[in-house]
Amino acid sequence: DVKVTQSSRYLVKRTGEKVFLECVQDMDHENMFWYRQDPGLGLRLIYFSYDVKMKEKGDIPEGYSVSREKKERFSLILESASTNQTSMYLCASRPGGMRETQYFGPGTRLLVL
């Protein structure tokens, strides 16, 4: 079974703090993704990576950065957390190939006060 893990299930941070969310997958997938999910807005892509040290902006990259130093690990960084970044953050991984599905981690619910 594919396993995608995220470092925290729940996180509370203060405005202005630097926040690190980590994601690890154990299936040697090339592609990894970070989404945020908000009521009524669905899943929105923040960043994705198709290879080690490679990254591409998604639909809402502002206020975020990412790091992929190893194939199995993809980190999302909030440089200076703001209250509008309170959300559910979901990591996903996927093998290469057009017909492959994504496998999601359990999610991190982040509250920024």
Add this chain to the structure above:
Amino acid sequence: QKEVEQNSGPLSVPEGAIASLNCTYSDRGSQSFFWYRQYSGKSPELIMFIYSNGDKEDGRFTAQLNKASQYVSLLIRDSQPSDSATYLCAVNEPSGGYQKVTFGTGTKLQVIP
């Protein structure tokens, strides 16, 4: 902006009935289509995928794809209360040399006992 549209619902059906969930997409280049189920507070899990026009059946679930009309649907036969969840439609589309997955905002299904 490439879009995937779903009716947000809630769609309420009695136990044992057929639930019909619909999704339309805007990019004619889309090649693969996925349905995910998401329980409240949980991450999405894949339940069906379809690549070719027509129907694909898996147990109580049938996915239907019509590329000419750009819609994909999910039928759930003999609906059970445990099927109550939000169903996300996802479309895999080529995007600047990469494969990008766009999600709909989801349809909330309520199965009434």
